[in-house]
Amino acid sequence: MKSENSKRISRREFIGTSALAIGGLTLVPAHAVAGLGHVAPSDKLNVAGIGIGGMGSGDLEDVAKTENIVALCDVDWSSQVENVFKLYPKAQRYKDYRVMLDREKDIDAVIVATPDHTHAVISMEAIRRGKHVYTEKPLTHTVYEARMLTEAARKHNVATQMGNQGQAGDGPRRLQEMIHDGAIGAIEEVHVWTDRPNRGLSDTYWPQGVKRPEDMPPVPETLDWDLFTGPAPLRPYHPSYHPFRWRGWLDYGTGALGDIGCHSFDSIFRILKLKYPISIQGTSTLVNGDSFPLGSMVTYDFPARGDMPPLRLSWYDGGLRPPRLAEIVPGVEMGAGGVLYVGTKGVILGDRLLPQSLDDTYKRPEPYLKSSPGHRQEWILACKGGDPAGSNFDWAGPLTETVLLGNIALRPELREKMSYQSLNFDPETLSFPNMPEADQFLHYEYRSGWTL
Template sequence: MKSKPTIEDANLTRRQFLRRTTAATTTYLVVPGSVLGLNGATSPNEKLNIAGVGIGGQGAADLSKMESENIVALCDVDWAHAAHTFKRYPKAKPYKDYRKMLEEQKEIDAVVVATPDHLHAFVSMAAIKLGKHVYCEKPLTHSVWEARQLAEAARQHKIATQMGNQGQASEETRRLSEYVWAGAIGPVREAHIWTDRPSQGLFNEYWPQGVGRPKDTPAVPETLDWDLWLGPAPERPYHPAYLPFRWRGWWDFGTGALGDIGCHAFDPVFRALKLGQPISVEASSTRVNTETYPLGSMVTYQFPARGDLPPCKLTWYDGGLRPPRPAGLADEQVMGDNG
């Protein structure tokens, strides 16, 4: 049994103290350089504790770029769809409810949010209010109001945030801006952006738009928590028409082709042309219903002059619609494949 300290232990002479401490410091431990952060390695003490929410699709790809950090928690409402990600990070604790995850694992430093769009703001806000840094997939939120609330919360809690719009960190996007700023193509007064989404060729689709709600009500898969998947959305019966991936075209869950692809395609144009707020927006589309976005649409934005840059008209097309073919384009030359 370890003896208790006595009064004699407190009456060490300086010589005795030096003798004992010298003996103690002559025994040392050899550790790998990586533990100390040498040779470019990151010390374990400097690694972030990362949690992922919505890890069956894009969230898995996002986490794969963060493996230099500690992946400590994984959350998905469909454990079958996300099984490959749970398997890849066996040390991470699995969850279905992000609220429980944030409550239980206080050591989380940052959260990757890659859920369907209608949950982005709710998961991100919960993390931000706890002082967690957030990387949220595009589109940032399901509405403009939600985006403004997140921006205010991020400023208030002084945390780092980033939206997953990976292409805009590319050298190609920066080079495009430099070409335009250098005047290589002259003043730009008109720009066109298009996508085939939600269509995929003439007869296929990436996700449904322009359709009504399914009438049948199949059973919910055992591995899916349908109530958690719905989250803040109005209650409705489960149907495989909504998930995975196909939720993008439904008003309650996604943002349609414009929201899903526009944040990729608009950004380089806005950056290169230094666009700000439009002075007018005009839209037309195929038939609209209360369940899904239209099958195709055209949206025209008018922007005022910006310094030495002239006014600019920007037109968006989706659903396979395209701008008129330029007269100077050779017959055999393809007019872009997707904007």
């Protein structure tokens, strides 16, 4: 018989416990035991997927190797989503994440892989309910949303991770070891470029540099367009927005910079100890207020950090890229996308030291930075009481803010003024002291019925 002072340990409390002593015996959860090849049912997270037709399906596939998938939610029950439903026949199915969270009381963690404009409202709802959250990149649609999510995750003490999977790779770790070893000396410039939104010479991943369509085809029977729209302005449905092609529209996406920046900037921020820029400049092909430009260049200036000098980080998209430096001799390919570190002794293009004479003489340090167990695995372990994941919101929030500040510098409303001054950012007041009219683009007024 239990004493009246005995306390019932909930399943969620048990998940966060590394070992439980009972009657002199120690019961060790399976995740703490190497080599067993299984996970005890009581030690599995109950995970819900929100937005499962695209990247979310891959997130679920990885997490399902060790955890329970108990609920699935998507606003469009297309054939693609129906195929994901079939993979998890025991999972409950929903179109509205709010209904799902109300009904499924035993959810421990959620994966948010919806279009950018709904990341924040969904993630915040889950955080406030005490759920652990994995949110695809970019973390949010606006700078303000990124700040609010970061603070909320800290307040509610939940495990978080943004979906910039490359941060878990060994390549960035080896690069960090080289740069911290002084392989190319002090670094004052970094260039990052991508061909997105281009897929090739005659095709694009999604439309940019175009006006909003005017025709109004019928909404597909499988799609709840109101739920897709969420906090954004309600527009007539069009296949130019969904499926997938939402990324280039200001209402729903964050353009090429939002798509790639949280990947490409991550290792740069870690290696060079960056956080917030002090000023941003932007220039682009002509913009129209509906979609992102076909090509753009954004320059961020960061202050000195310890013994590291001030840094200029330059971004190029739409097929634009930096000029070839003298160290990049003929025959060395810049590529459609890449990262170039410029130091006082030489440069690093990808993982290649240049000039070649430097690569021939430099001895790379022995690896010392610990490998990751895997990007999503980091989050799973954090949910169970382990170390914070590598791209938890304390890290991913400021990174996302910086990425999205670049999109503000490209706003058509600021184009003329940006031609004769930089945009200065104050992270403490979350404002632009030298251009107050830019503050409005840190966030936007949600559609009626939606709050953060």
